[in-house]
Amino acid sequence: MKIGLLGMGTIGSGVYEILEKRGDIEVQRVLDLRKIAGLGDRLTARFEDILEDGSIDTVVELMGGLEPAHEYVVRSMRAGKNVVTANKLMVSRHFDEILRTSQSNDVAFRLSACVGGGIPYIHNLLRARRVDFILWVGGIVNGTTNLILDTMQSSGEGFQEALREAQRMGYAEADPSSDIDGVDARSKLTIAMNLAFDGVADTNAVLTEGIRNLTGQDIRCFKKLGFACRFLSSARRLEGGAATAYVEPTLVRPDAPEAAVRKNDNMISFEGAYAGVQHFIGQGAGKLPTACAVVGDLIDLDRRRHLSPFTTNGAPIAIDNAQVGHRYYVRTAARLGIPAEKIDDRAYLTEPVSVARMHAHAEELRVSDPGAFFAGMRDE
Incomplete structure (x- = not known):
């Protein structure tokens, strides 16, 4: 599995730290506007570099906030990429749209870190x-x-x-x-x-x-x-x-x-x-507790577990x-x-x-x- 990591803040750096010690999931690109030592050519300030990279099958959104996080999640799904996020504000506001976009594009969506951080809730x-x-x-x-x-x-x-x-x-x-x-x-x-x-x-x-x-x-x-x-x-x-x-x-x-x-x-x-x-x-x-939940979602996707665990009912x-x-x-x-x-x-x-x-x-x-x-x- 190769991922594009959106955001290298507190949680993003935790995910990166955990994945660097593993060999099954590779951080292909990292989106961040700051200069971050040690990332080399993997660092980019352009979301399109991740969106257009055919080797990236999963996008991990850890930017926080509503926009452009919401836009990037939807565009990633429409490009055929799975999405994992810890962004509870964005998910709570756009829950139905995100699940429907995931379904219509036959991609997976995971949000374990949104509620409870490292707790397996x-x-x-x-x-x-x-x-x-x-x-x-x-x-x-x-x-x-x-x-x-x-x-x-x-x-x-x-x-x-x-x-x-x-x-x-x-x-x-x-x-x-x-x-x-x-x-x-x-x-x-x-x-x-x-x-x-x-x-x-x-x-x-x-x-x-x-x-x-x-x-x-x-x-x-x-x-x-x-x-x-x-x-x-x-x-x-x-x-x-x-x-x-x-x-x-x-x-x-x-x-x-x-x-x-x-x-x-x-x-x-x-x-x-x-x-x-x-x-x-x-x-x-x-x-690290929240990063563990994010990485756990990635491992599930990598092993094709519970590809679509969510409802698509959409009833208000x-x-x-x-x-x-x-x-x-x-x-x-x-x-x-x-x-x-x-x-x-x-x-x-x-x-x-x-x-x-x-x-x-x-x-x-x-x-x-x-x-x-x-x-x-x-x-x-």
């Missing part, structure tokens, strides 16, 4: 789906936010201090918005539910609340209540082809499995009608978050429009309310209180 989800009826997917899918939450609750550091520590350790980007605002988790949840529920959801319809506004007061209230806070995603099937789907900070009991997930680890889960709930815990991001998944609800912790200086008990200065516990209503009401609160924060409460 997608592989096991697809395997379970062949037999089981998947009811729910979700869990802790972002290591950066888990590290920030764990640091704040274990050491008492403030949000900015915990964020800077995560950046110093290399787990948070210079611009952490995708992580702390929930965009990364939303993209991963969208991909997981598409695969699990055999359809296509609009990622922009997944209600998402990040942790940007979390404060030390909130952490103290969580401890007084006897809860731990984790950043959770959740998508569950409803009757008639619809589903609930949302991402939000959530208070869980100290003995809940999620409370035991520390530092930057992930715990990604699914529930089947037959096999019940299964959890997968480990490094959900990072250079309607998202209805009015059908799911629970209590919420809310901190706001604005007038709360949901029945609630006051537990601290500007802090409240609401009565059970739908996810849709709470997320909509939070937008109303932030008109006068931009720093308002809320977290779901899982009482069981």
